[in-house]
Amino acid sequence: MNNIKRTPAEKWFDLVNLVLVLGITAIILYPLVFVVFASMSDPRLMYDSPLLLWPKGFNLQSYATVFENSDIWRGYLNTILYTFVGTSINIFMTVCGAYPLSRRRFFGKGFFTFLFMFTMFFSGGLIPSYLVNQQLGIVNTMWVLVLPGAISAFNLIIMRTYFQTRIPVELEESAYVDGCNDIRLLYKIVLPLSTPIIAVMILFYGVGHWNSYFEAMIYISNRELFPLQLILREILIKNEFSDMLSIAVDEQYAERMIVREGLKYAVVVISSLPLLVLYPLLSKFFEKGILVGAIKG
Missing domain, CATH: 1.10.3720.10 (MetI-like)
Incomplete structure (x- = not known):
């Protein structure tokens, strides 16, 4: 079976779609990730940065x-x-x-x-x-x-x-x-x-x-x-x-x-x-x- 060669336009289209899907996924998942990381962070350090990409001062005292x-x-x-x-x-x-x-x-x-x-x-x-x-x-x-x-x-x-x-x-x-x-x-x-x-x-x-x-x-x-x-x-x-x-x-x-x-x-x-x-x-x-x-x- 012969493989159909994809054109550059099709490759760019796939790349744009991938970027959009990843961006939308990040937007949807980040609030959940933020809440999880905030729950495991030291409450006194959470306000040092508005975005949490990892727990700040790992702390399970809240739990x-x-x-x-x-x-x-x-x-x-x-x-x-x-x-x-x-x-x-x-x-x-x-x-x-x-x-x-x-x-x-x-x-x-x-x-x-x-x-x-x-x-x-x-x-x-x-x-x-x-x-x-x-x-x-x-x-x-x-x-x-x-x-x-x-x-x-x-x-x-x-x-x-x-x-x-x-x-x-x-x-x-x-x-x-x-x-x-x-x-x-x-x-x-x-x-x-x-x-x-x-x-x-x-x-x-x-x-x-x-x-x-x-x-x-x-x-x-x-x-x-x-x-x-x-x-x-x-x-x-x-x-x-x-x-x-x-x-x-x-x-x-x-x-x-x-x-x-x-x-x-x-x-x-x-x-x-x-x-x-x-x-x-x-x-x-x-x-x-x-x-x-x-x-x-």
Whole structure:
């Protein structure tokens, strides 16, 4: 096979593209790198240079101070629990809703799809939602954070569309001929072929639960049930550092402000770490052609 010789213009085009991609990548990644380096730097040296390309005066005291705070650990465990339970409920309910709506034989699927889509644009509002949750007896419990949002209409439509367009009709018909019912078809054929969309839904729902704090701020008054993001809100916005800065109580105000900045960067890194680990693990499913070769001829 003869190799096609590239022209100088094509080579320059590739070079310009490479430079642009590297530049955009650096712009996107630098804020994250800055926060990581700032969290490991001596807070008193961070302000000597506006740009951090490496830790200034390597120091992990901010992390040690954060981990000494019991509220951080309790919030971490609560958030992990809420994320795991909530995402599990979300995936189960979304699959149960999307699969019937994707079936051609399901009578009234257009009407039910409209009802789901209607909730994307109109809702009862905060006060009616609070009254409903109060009447259900789930206010100030874990369930108020995972049950009211059990299904996202947007994600339901995405999964329904995936079932309609990516699951071959011939495969379903052959399964029916072999004696499969709808439940067995869903469990044995549809779900194994839907790994990419399930991974995307896990990511969407999981990130939503992990970053959620507004619902907890409205419905949760028991501090033992606070998620991590609500604890971080107190630290980053309300500046409640009294327990974490006992060593700096007698220092000057400016000194305390410097130490607080180091703590802010440390808690941001700690709260973002699970998501930074989750993204690479699930990204491989986004482009994986799992249906290639599912049908022959």
